[in-house]
Each structure stands twice: as C-alpha cells, then as structure tokens.
Amino acid sequence: MEDTNLPTSGTIGARRALVRLTDVNKHFGELHVLNNINLTVSQGEVVVVIGPSGSGKSTLCRAINRLETIDSGTIEVDGRVLPEEGKALAQLRADVGMVFQSFNLFAHKTVLQNVTLGPIKVKKMRSAEAKELAMTLLRRVGVDSQANKMPAQLSGGQQQRVAIARALAMHPKVMLFDEPTSALDPEMITEVLDVMVGLATEGMTMIVVTHEMGFARKAADRVVFMSDGQVLEEAEPEQFFTAPSSDRARDFLSKILFH
Ligand SMILES: Nc1ncnc2c1ncn2[C@@H]1O[C@H](COP(=O)(O)OP(=O)(O)O)[C@@H](O)[C@H]1O
Numbered sequence: 001m002e003d004t005n006l007p008t009s010g011t012i013g014a015r016r017a018l019v020r021l022t023d024v025n026k027h028f029g030e031l032h033v034l035n036n037i038n039l040t041v042s043q044g045e046v047v048v049v050i051g052p053s054g055s056g057k058s059t060l061c062r063a064i065n066r067l068e069t070i071d072s073g074t075i076e077v078d079g080r081v082l083p084e085e086g087k088a089l090a091q092l093r094a095d096v097g098m099v100f101q102s103f104n105l106f107a108h109k110t111v112l113q114n115v116t117l118g119p120i121k122v123k124k125m126r127s128a129e130a131k132e133l134a135m136t137l138l139r140r141v142g143v144d145s146q147a148n149k150m151p152a153q154l155s156g157g158q159q160q161r162v163a164i165a166r167a168l169a170m171h172p173k174v175m176l177f178d179e180p181t182s183a184l185d186p187e188m189i190t191e192v193l194d195v196m197v198g199l200a201t202e203g204m205t206m207i208v209v210t211h212e213m214g215f216a217r218k219a220a221d222r223v224v225f226m227s228d229g230q231v232l233e234e235a236e237p238e239q240f241f242t243a244p245s246s247d248r249a250r251d252f253l254s255k256i257l258f259h
C-alpha cells in the first residue's frame with residue numbers, strides 16, 4: 001500500500017518512524033518511573049522490551065497509548081505529538097492497538113461484539129461490515145468458531161487471541177503488547193505467540209513487553225532492556241541474549257533464561 005502523505009519529520013532513511021519518544025520523563029511521586037526515555041520504532045519494526053518487574057515497562061506502554069500522562073518530553077505516533085484529549089486523542093488511540101496482560105475483554109458482550117464494538121462506535125462502520133471484518137480477524141487468530149460465546153467461556157489463550165483481533169479491528173498503525181502471555185497456562189502461550197509471530201511476519205509494527213526469549217529471537221528486530229525507568233541497552237536479539245553489555249542485563253538474563 002502506498003502512503004502518499006508521509007509526514008516528513010517522521011522519516012528515518014526510507015523507513016518512517018511510527019513511534020518516537022524524546023526525553024520522556026514521568027514520576028509517580030518520588031519514583032522516577034520513566035527516566036529520560038529516547039526510543040524510536042520504525043514502520044514494520046518489532047521491538048521487544050524486557051526488564052525486571054517495576055522497571056517501567058507497563059508505564060511506557062501506557063504512556064504511548066496515552067493511558068498515562070508524562071511530565072516532560074514528547075511522544076509522537078506517526079509524526080504527530082500525542083494530543084492531550086478530545087477527538088484527536090480518540091483517533092490516536094485507534095492508531096495504537098493494545099493487548100494487556102490480563103484479559104480485558106468486555107465480559108457482558110460476546111466475542112463477536114467485543115471485536116465489532118470499536119469499528120461501529122469509533123469508526124462509524126456499518127454493523128454488517130463490522131461483523132464481516134470481525135469474523136475475518138477472528139478466523140485469522142483461530143477463534144472464529146467461538147464468535148457467539150461470552151469471554152468467560154473461552155480459555156485464557158483464546159481470550160488473548162480475541163483481544164488481538166479486537167485491537168486489529170481498528171486498523172492500528174502499531175500494536176503494543178504488555179506481557180500478553182504472562183497470565184496464561186504454559187500450553188496456551190504458544191498459540192498466542194504464534195499469532196504474534198504471524199503479525200510480525202506480515203509487517204505489523206509492534207512493541208512487545210515479554211520475557212519470552214523464543215519470541216524475541218524469532219520475531220524481534222531489536223531488544224530494549226529497561227531497568228529503573230531507563231533504557232539501559234538496545235541491541236539485536238542474538239547480541240543481547242548472548243553478549244549483553246551491562247551488568248544489570250547480564251544479571252537479569254541469568255535469572256530468567258533457565259527456569
Ligand atoms: N499508578 C501508579 N501510581 C504509583 N506508582 C505506580 C503506578 N503505576 C506503576 N507504579 C510504580 O511504577 C513502577 C513501574 O511500574 P510498571 O511500569 O508497572 O513496571 P513494569 O511493567 O516494568 O513491571 C513500579 O514501582 C510501580 O509500583
């Protein structure tokens with residue numbers, strides 16, 4: 001697809017920057033939860049964010065989606081600085097799909113309704129068209145046979161795949177995943193990761209907080225290591241996992257790789 005309206009400020013070489021954080025800072029009281037973060041994610045790039053619990057990974061995702069405000073710095077999505085509120089913010093949220101750790105489907109709506117809701121309410125899509133889109137996406141993530149069930153009737157892995165379909169229904173420019181498999185039973189992790197690898201292969205721009213090394217090795221262009229609110233390292237997966245440059249990353253990897 002040819003995009004004829006590329007914002008000039010967002011272009012690095014041939015690939016445009018879809019997400020760009022510049023000197024981003026955020027505090028929770030005394031806690032400097034995002035400490036001067038600079039991070040650029042280009043179109044089609046898959047960036048895996050890893051780091052110890054409490055290092056600010058979720059806050060980073062939430063800031064990119066504007067679920068959290070920041071104290072200073074800028075966050076741009078596709079060349080546009082995040083708006084504070086209003087219509088522009090709703091549009092921007094549609095550009096950024098998010099899948100959380102805990103299954104956050106609407107409990108009182110069917111699987112199908114979960115996926116059609118956004119396109120109908122936000123994109124003003126006709127109901128029939130939204131249903132067709134939803135069924136296509138549910139098929140793509142392998143849960144189309146569950147379309148008329150309620151979320152609670154599905155396994156955790158199936159619910160996460162519905163959450164991915166629901167996010168994709170808004171045609172996001174970038175997808176954020178915040179530990180999407182960490183609440184899943186082991187046998188369900190693969191089915192979700194497979195869908196994510198598929199998305200990555202198709203060229204979706206993705207920021208993925210995960211400790212799944214297999215996924216990082218298979219799908220990530222870059223690993224970003226966070227610790228205490230800072231980006232301590234950025235490297236290609238192979239390099240990061242075999243020869244991390246900081247002590248903190250080495251220490252972290254020694255704790256997670258072998259259990
Ligand atoms: N709403 C909040 N109010 C106060 N502190 C928070 C809030 N959200 C997160 N924190 C704190 O910020 C730090 C980073 O949290 P988080 O971004 O969730 O880290 P991670 O996802 O890497 O585990 C933690 O110490 C956490 O307790």
Ligand SMILES: [Mg+2]
Pocket residue numbers: 057058059178179
């Ligand atoms: Mg988190």
